[in-house]
Structures are given as C-alpha cells and as structure tokens.
Amino acid sequence: MSILLKKALKLSILPAILMIAGKFVGIMALIISYNLQFEVGNEINGIFSTQIFLSDEVSTLFVNSISDLSMILILGIPTIYMIIRTTIFQDTMNNPRTIAKIVKFNILKWVTSNNTTFLKIFIWTTFLLISSIIVISNAINGQTYIWVGITSGILSLLSIWGLIKTFEIETDKVYPNNSKHSYY
C-alpha cells in the first residue's frame, strides 16, 4: 500500500470524528441547556439512520442552525490555524521582515517547526467543504439560519484560498520561482 494512501487514511480519521461529534454535541448541548423536549428515533431504513425529533418548528430551526455552526467551527478553526501557521513558517524562510515581526510579537516558538503537511490541510479543507455544502443547502432550504450558511461559505472560501496558497508554497519547494532567485 502506498505511503500517501496510508497517511491519508490516518489523517482523515480525526476530522471525520470531529465532524460527527461537532454536530451531535451541538444538538445535545442545546437540548440540555434549553431543556427542549426531544425523541430519538429510527424511522428511515438503512445504516446511520438515527434521527432526532423536536416538538416545534422554531426549536428545530434553532438547534439545527447552532449545531451546524458548531460543526463548521470545529472543522474550520483548526484548518485556518494550520494554514496560517504553514504560511507564516514558509514566509519566515524567505522574508527577514516576517522574522522581525514574529520576534516582535513573541511567537517565534510557535513557528520554529512545521509538522503540518499539505495533505493534512487538503483533507481538513475537504471535510470543511463537505460540511459547508451541507450547511449551505440547509440554509437554502430554510432549515438553517441564512447567516450560518453565509459564515460557512466564507470560512470554506478562505480555507480553499489558503489551500491554494499552501500548494503554491509546496510547489515552490520543488520548482523554485526563477524570478525570486539570482544565481548570477
């Protein structure tokens, strides 16, 4: 089995768990904190068909929206963090100004090593994108607040932009940009 596939499998487990946990914990936390009447059922066939029933339309919309937001934030915050860290780390190697700024903000320790790979960022961004598609389609169908849909859209666009930026950094390592280097 190829190393890439092994690594992809290993890296996909955590965001997959977090995606389900973010939604489920979000729903349960709201039900408990607002003391909402609920029921767990299994009225559709097939695997992973557990359903949560709430007694009124307003609570359903509220719980669905906030749990969607919690799922998006749980996936989005680490993704954005990884992208920013990788970008700053790579920038410190090319730009002395960035090092000066980092020293000024006393975050040198934070960027002295980089264990985040492009593959990791790619997998997390993919999970964020899948979640955003689900949330946006919910928002279009009126099952989630519009602002939650917009937030997830912005977050996924930002992470796609970050992913492209990271890809450029990675390709620059393999094929350095000639205009930036002077060999003569």
Added chain:
Amino acid sequence: MVKTYKKSRFKEISSKIFEPIALGLLALLFIIPSITVINLEPITKNLKQFTDVLGVTTSSEIIVDLVGGTHEILSSEKVYREDDGNYTYQAVLTKRESDFYSKPILEIQNRTDEEKSITFMGTTINPTQSDIGLIINDQSYRLQKANGESEDVEILLRPQSKYIVYLTVESLIGVQFSEDFEMEIIIQQ
C-alpha cells in the same frame, strides 16, 4: 535470493489487494460522516404525551408525523398542524429524470377507539407531466394526473393503528426545474 524474491512478490500482490480496499475505506471516511450529519438534522414531530401513570396514553387524536430522511428528488419536507386540527404537508420536488420515485413521507396514527376517515388533497402549482400518488398499506392512490388534474383520496383508519404513507412520483419526461408540492390532510371529526 529466492526468499527475497518471494518476499517482494508477496509485498507486490498484497499491495494490489489492499490498495483498492484502502481507497474504498478512504472514500467511506468522507461519506459516512456526511450521511450521519444529514440524518442527525433534527426533525419537527408531535412528540407523544404520556399522561397516564399506568403507561396508557389518554390522548384521543389522529397524529400525523413526518418520517424525514433524505431523497434524491424530495426535499424541504414540512408538516404543519392547522388550528382546525387538519394538517398541511409541504415539500419541494426537485429536477428529475423520467422515472418512478417513492419515499415514505408521513406516519399517521389513529389513537382513538373508533374508525376515522382521512382525506388527502395534494397538487403541485403547475402540471409537470408527472403522476403523483400515495401508497398506503400497499394500496396505490392517485393524487394528481400527468395533465395536472387532481383527485381526492379518502381512506379509513382502523382504531389504534399506525400507517406509513408513501409519496410516489412517476415522471414520463425529465423535469428540469423544482416545484412546490402541497397536500392538505383533512381529518373527519
């Protein structure tokens, strides 16, 4: 030499076997959370009110609940209870190929001790060359013909019984736009 060859040959064969399985697993790691999250979305339902201490419900109603779940052509399902005790079911029929589609949409419970009559009246706003109907207890009923002509469906609910209502859509031609479907459920008092 032979041992090394055998080892590398084994490695080669095992990678050929395990690689597609690993690819499938990787795909499942993306698909399973997506399906789970979609199914975890809360649904509005008239929750059972148990009031009797001996565990016997004292409710004497006809309860109409949404089954929920996902379907390729049916989305945004909602069911409302009107002030007069009747219900309204709403859904969006999305664009589709010419085919026959069905989905369990409602669960109807007659909690009373007498037979009750229930009438379904459902149509789309515009006729779309689709036959729309219901299946209740393996019996098919037509709600709307392909030309847009609608029919009422009246059924009798046995006392203390539960029914699953399926919505069927048979499109003779491919439909390239979404349409709103609304069905009134009138409970005879």
